[in-house]
Amino acid sequence: MFSKITALGLTRRTFLKSTAATAAAAGLPSMALAAGEPIKIGFLAPLTGAVAAWGKPGLDGCEIWAERVNAAGGIQLADGKHMVEFISYDNEYDPAKARTGATKMIREDGVSFVMMLGGDTWPGVQPVADKTGMLFSTLLPSDLSPDSTTLIAPAEVHPIYNVTGVQWLAENKPELKTAVMCAQDDALGLPSVATYLAAFEAAGIEMQDEPLLFDPATTDFAPVVTRLISGDPDIVCLDTCYSDYVHPICEQLFQQGFTGQIISCTADFYDQMIAKTSKEFMEGFIFQFPDFDDPALNGDNINFEDPNGFYAEYNARHPGQWGAVSWEYAAIMDLWKAAAEKAGSADPDAVVTAMKDGGTGKHAFGDAQWWGTELFGIDNALVGDWPVVAIEDGKAVIKGFKSIPDWYEKHGDLLIKHMKAYDQMWNQRG
Amino acid sequence: MLDLVAQTSLNAIYAASYISLIAVGLVLIFGVMGVINFAHGELYMAGSYAVVAVYADWQMPFFVAVVAGMVFVGMLGLLMERGLFRPLRDNPLGGLVASIGFLMILQALATLGFGVRMEHIPPVTQEIISFSDKVRLPMSRLYVIVAAVVLLSALWYFLKRTRFGWALRASAQDPEAAELQGISIAQTARIAMFIGAGLAGIAGALTAPLVSVNPHMGHTVIVTAFIVIIVGGVGSLEGAVIASVVYAFVHTFVTTFFDGVVADITGLSLMLLVLIIKPTGLFGSADRA
Numbered sequence: 001m002f003s004k005i006t007a008l009g010l011t012r013r014t015f016l017k018s019t020a021a022t023a024a025a026a027g028l029p030s031m032a033l034a035a036g037e038p039i040k041i042g043f044l045a046p047l048t049g050a051v052a053a054w055g056k057p058g059l060d061g062c063e064i065w066a067e068r069v070n071a072a073g074g075i076q077l078a079d080g081k082h083m084v085e086f087i088s089y090d091n092e093y094d095p096a097k098a099r100t101g102a103t104k105m106i107r108e109d110g111v112s113f114v115m116m117l118g119g120d121t122w123p124g125v126q127p128v129a130d131k132t133g134m135l136f137s138t139l140l141p142s143d144l145s146p147d148s149t150t151l152i153a154p155a156e157v158h159p160i161y162n163v164t165g166v167q168w169l170a171e172n173k174p175e176l177k178t179a180v181m182c183a184q185d186d187a188l189g190l191p192s193v194a195t196y197l198a199a200f201e202a203a204g205i206e207m208q209d210e211p212l213l214f215d216p217a218t219t220d221f222a223p224v225v226t227r228l229i230s231g232d233p234d235i236v237c238l239d240t241c242y243s244d245y246v247h248p249i250c251e252q253l254f255q256q257g258f259t260g261q262i263i264s265c266t267a268d269f270y271d272q273m274i275a276k277t278s279k280e281f282m283e284g285f286i287f288q289f290p291d292f293d294d295p296a297l298n299g300d301n302i303n304f305e306d307p308n309g310f311y312a313e314y315n316a317r318h319p320g321q322w323g324a325v326s327w328e329y330a331a332i333m334d335l336w337k338a339a340a341e342k343a344g345s346a347d348p349d350a351v352v353t354a355m356k357d358g359g360t361g362k363h364a365f366g367d368a369q370w371w372g373t374e375l376f377g378i379d380n381a382l383v384g385d386w387p388v389v390a391i392e393d394g395k396a397v398i399k400g401f402k403s404i405p406d407w408y409e410k411h412g413d414l415l416i417k418h419m420k421a422y423d424q425m426w427n428q429r430g
Numbered sequence: 431m432l433d434l435v436a437q438t439s440l441n442a443i444y445a446a447s448y449i450s451l452i453a454v455g456l457v458l459i460f461g462v463m464g465v466i467n468f469a470h471g472e473l474y475m476a477g478s479y480a481v482v483a484v485y486a487d488w489q490m491p492f493f494v495a496v497v498a499g500m501v502f503v504g505m506l507g508l509l510m511e512r513g514l515f516r517p518l519r520d521n522p523l524g525g526l527v528a529s530i531g532f533l534m535i536l537q538a539l540a541t542l543g544f545g546v547r548m549e550h551i552p553p554v555t556q557e558i559i560s561f562s563d564k565v566r567l568p569m570s571r572l573y574v575i576v577a578a579v580v581l582l583s584a585l586w587y588f589l590k591r592t593r594f595g596w597a598l599r600a601s602a603q604d605p606e607a608a609e610l611q612g613i614s615i616a617q618t619a620r621i622a623m624f625i626g627a628g629l630a631g632i633a634g635a636l637t638a639p640l641v642s643v644n645p646h647m648g649h650t651v652i653v654t655a656f657i658v659i660i661v662g663g664v665g666s667l668e669g670a671v672i673a674s675v676v677y678a679f680v681h682t683f684v685t686t687f688f689d690g691v692v693a694d695i696t697g698l699s700l701m702l703l704v705l706i707i708k709p710t711g712l713f714g715s716a717d718r719a
Contacts, residue, residue, distance in 0.1 A: 050646060052546040185691050214690030217650040219641045222441040222571075223685035223693075230434050230564075230686075244548045244642035251640075255558060255568045256437070272550040321547075 038083040039075055039346050041336075042105035042114035043329065044098060044125070047090035050216075053243050053268055054117050054139070055090075058329035060318050062086050062115075064310060065330035075337050078344030084337075087111055095124025102128040102136075112346035113336055115329050118143040119187050122151075135348035137332050139325065142191045144376035145426045150348060153372075153381040154335045154361065155328040157404060158265070159192035159240055160375070160415070161386035163199040164402035165263050165286045168388040169235070170203035172399075176234040176261055178208050182224050182249070183239035185213040192240035192265060194418035200237075201418075202411040208233050214245075221245070225252035238264035243323070251276045262286070267391065268323040274394055285391040286399075289324040296387070296398035303362040304331055331364035335382070338362065356380075365401060374412065375419065377426040433564040434686070442682035444571045447578035448633045450674035452651055453658040454582060455629035457670045459507075460659075461602040462622035465515050465525035469533035470655060471648025473627045477503045477634025478643045479540055482549045485638075492554045496577075496635040503631025506536075507623035515623070516616065533648070540645035549643040574636045581629065582671060589667070598622060602665070657697055661704045663714025673712060676700075 043062060045055030066084050074081040087109045089101030098121035105111045106128065116125065118138030129136050129150055138144070141153035141160070169176060179200050183189035193211045200207055208231045214224050228236055236253060238246055246264055253262065254277035267273065267287040274282045290297065292311035297304070304310070304327065314326055339355035340346050355361060356370050361382045368384025385401040408415065419425050456470045467473075480499030484490050490498075510532060518524035557569040589595035600608040601618040609615055641647065658677050662669025677697060684693035704711060 048541060048546040048645075050644065053548070056546065212689050214685070215694045217653070217694075218690055219647065219650050220441075220445055222444065223438060223682045224690060226434065226437045226441060227686040244644065247548070248640070248642060251553075256566055257560075257563060269550070275550070276553050278556075 036080060036082065038085045039077075039340075040085050040087050040105075040109055040111045041333070042102070042109065042111035043086050043088040044091055044101045044105065044114050044121075045088075045117040045329075046093040046121075047088065049092045050242065050244060051093040051117070051119075053323055054325050055093075057318070057321055057323045058115075058117075058325040059086065059088050060321065061310075061314060061326045061328075061330040062333060064313050064317070065333050068305075069333075069337065075346075076341050077346060082346070084333075091116075091121050091124075093117070093119070093121055095121050097124075098122075099124035099128055102134075106132050106134050112340075113137070113348065113351065115332055117325075118153075126151075133348060135352050137336075139328060140188065141372060141376055141381040142187070142424065142426075142429070144372060144378055144380050145429075146377040149378065149380075150352060151380060152352065152355070154355070155332045155364065155382070157381050157383050157386075158188075159195040160383070160408070161288055161404055162192060162195050162240070162265050163202070163407045163411075163415075164386045164404065165265075165288055165388050166196065166199035166203050166205070167402055167407060168399060169261065169263060169286060170205060173261065176205065178206050178231075178233045179235035179237055180208050180212070180228045180231070180233040181237040181239055182212040182214060182228055182241070184216045184218070184241060184245060186216050188240055188242075189213070190422050191419065191424040194422040194424050195415060196237050196239060197418045198411060198414040199407075201414050202407070205235065211239070216242075218245070219248075221248045221252045222256070225249060225256050225258075229253065229256060229258045233260060235261045235263060238262065240265035243268040247273055247276065250282075254278070254281050265289075266324045267389075267396070269320070270391060270396065271320070271394070274391075279394045282391050282394070287389050287391075287396075288386065289396075290387050290389045290398045291322065291396045292327055294396070294398045296401075301366040301385070301401075302364065303366065304334065304364040327364070334364070335361060369405065371405065374416065375426065433562060436561065436565045438683055438686045439679075440565065440567050440571075441686070442679040443575055445682055446675040446678035447575045448637050449654055449658060449678055450582060450671045451578050451629045451633040453655045453662070453670040453674050454585065454667055455626035455633075456655050457659050457662075457665060457667055458585075458622050458629075459626035461665045461667075462598060463511070463515050463519075463525070463619055464522055465518075465529065466522075467510075467626070468526060468529040468652065469510070469536060470529075470626075470630055471650075471652030472533040472536035473503050473506060473630040473648075474634035474651050475540060475643075475645065475648040476506060476536060477631035478638035478641070478647065479544060479549075479634075480631070481635045481638035482544060482551060482643055485554075486549065486551045492639075496632060499635030499638075500628045500632040503634070504624040504628035506631075507627025508620055510627070511619055511623035516619065537645045537648075544645070546645065551639045551643060554639050570639055574633075574640075577632065577636055581632065585625065585629075585667075594618075594621060654697075657701045660701050660711055663711025666711065666713035669711055669713030 043059050046052050047056045070083045074083045091098035091101050102125045113135050115137045118140040122143040136151045138153050139156045140158050183193045250273050263286040292307040297307040339351045343350035343354035360369050363382050363384045366385045368382045370379045371383040372379050372381040383404050385403050387398045387401050389396050390399050459467045477499040480502050481495045484498045485492050485495035514528040515525050555569045559567045597613045598618050658673045662673030681693045681697050684696045
């Protein structure tokens with residue numbers, strides 16, 4: 001058995017560490033997999049409610065991922081191959097429901113790994129993670145802290161990658177000198193505000209005004225937009241607004257006659273935005289999440305298997321539903337699968353140890369490094385390149401990949417300054 | 431600066447229009463039935479989904495969808511009156527709890543029928559009235575303003591100038607005396623529910639292309655409507671309209687000149703101020719439907 005594991009690349013020290021940790025977590029029921037038993041993965045995200053757009057499409061993507069993996073024989077662990085199965089729980093973006101879901105998945109379903117959107121729901125789950133030692137992932141690394149060593153952010157370094165869009169604008173459209181920004185006043189919006197402020201400052205783009213914060217319950221965005229464009233800014237930045245906000249804000253920008261540059265973290269269902277405005281109005285809209293039929297994703301640097309085929313399959317099953325997270329949870333599973341196969345085990349500690357071995361990892365958009373001590377207090381975020389996407393002739397097109405660590409090396413002090421100003425450093429969050 | 435004030439005023443007039451449609455319906459139901467209808471926001475949501483079904487999915491003309499939305503939600507109001515409020519007529523708290531249950535049912539039905547995601551509704555028109563480069567009023571917003579003016583004027587005429595309207599007001603002021611005069615309380619309740627719900631429905635239908643239509647969209651609306659009817663005076667239709675205008679202007683101007691979070695705090699502070707100075711609301715003691 002031991003030789004089998006070492007043959008898979010584990011050192012004796014790692015093996016002992018892993019087994020010791022496993023023994024410590026012996027309170028976990030159903031953790032050990034019987035030979036041939038399916039590996040269960042928890043999907044704990046909002047499937048209904050206002051934030052469902054960042055949960056449900058991810059589950060749909062995972063189902064496709066599981067079918068592909070199972071069709072290829074499953075996941076190879078030390079004791080043989082295992083099929084993979086997703087157990088989903090709708091946390092409705094509610095911390096209490098997320099906690100209930102996490103407990104159920106671990107205690108009753110016997111999951112080996114739990115994927116979350118994170119954000120407001122993580123504080124509800126954190127005690128469960130700490131108590132059980134279960135490995136969790138989040139799409140929002142602002143959840144990371146040294147207190148939770150089994151929480152990782154292996155797909156998305158929100159909101160840090162937003163710097164790449166601003167950097168691309170500064171390099172390619174140097175005539176843009178002024179910007180304004182609006183954001184919902186919540187745990188998702190504020191760290192993104194700090195990031196964009198740092199990115200604009202680093203790019204030498206002047207903020208015309210303080211970021212305009214709005215209540216997440218806002219439904220009429222006309223007053224917000226009137227204020228935003230009152231000073232004729234070159235750039236309107238939509239921060240990381242939910243799609244329920246991005247659409248009406250863009251429609252208002254169109255109706256109130258804005259003709260400048262728009263930059264946003266996401267542009268989910270951008271075809272609908274074009275339908276509500278015009279192709280000309282949306283031309284050049286910059287955001288951060290590509291369609292996976294983009295030829296730029298076929299390069300050797302990409303670690304997501306058959307992105308074009310995945311996108312085609314997704315759209316065939318869920319027409320018009322492709323969004324920012326459709327691929328992200330599946331990309332996390334690629335990492336998890338590789339780590340589990342390397343460790344020869346689905347045990348959470350063994351997997352995370354294998355995943356972080358050497359301090360690098362294969363992120364969907366290229367080789368990346370485990371990073372984050374300065375910002376999150378722990379190196380549990382996988383950071384590398386991130387694409388900058390523009391809408392051209394009604395279609396999302398990758399304009400290039402930018403390195404987040406390179407930007408941070410030059411301008412990290414600005415990011416920390418603005419994060420501190422918005423109380424978003426890991427040791428400032430409540 | 432003048433342009434900014436003018437554009438903000440147009441934004442506020444639009445907000446006042448749809449808020450007053452919702453608030454007046456809520457007040458009418460409370461005035462006649464004595465029930466605080468917590469499901470009123472979901473009636474607004476149902477009006478929006480009627481437009482999703484009839485206009486976006488079945489591709490019928492927008493104004494057909496709006497009328498369908500008003501009638502459909504009016505019928506929902508009748509269903510609530512017959513199924514919930516009439517059996518609980520002597521139990522105001524029971525009516526309130528029943529309306530909370532009904533709102534959950536409506537949310538669940540919307541989720542089952544249409545899913546959880548924001549619905550895409552094609553624009554009705556992209557025509558814009560331009561007063562200047564920076565002062566613009568989209569035609570779709572003008573529809574809401576015109577509808578509010580016409581419908582609220584018609585309601586005022588109905589209540590003040592017709593026999594049904596007198597009967598409705600009499601039932602609201604003193605149900606027992608009205609019944610002794612031969613007025614059917616059940617019939618006036620049905621009329622009030624149909625009109626009140628229908629106003630919420632048409633507000634939802636008209637604004638559907640302008641907002642994010644989702645099963646939870648009624649929540650924000652009902653909170654705003656409650657603030658407005660408390661400021662205006664619970665039971666006062668005139669108060670609801672005036673408070674809608676005051677609230678919409680305050681909220682819109684504060685959002686534009688400060689930010690949305692400060693605007694929410696200001697709106698709630700306005701309500702608290704009115705409650706401290708005049709606990710019955712601006713028109714609470716003077717008028718009642």
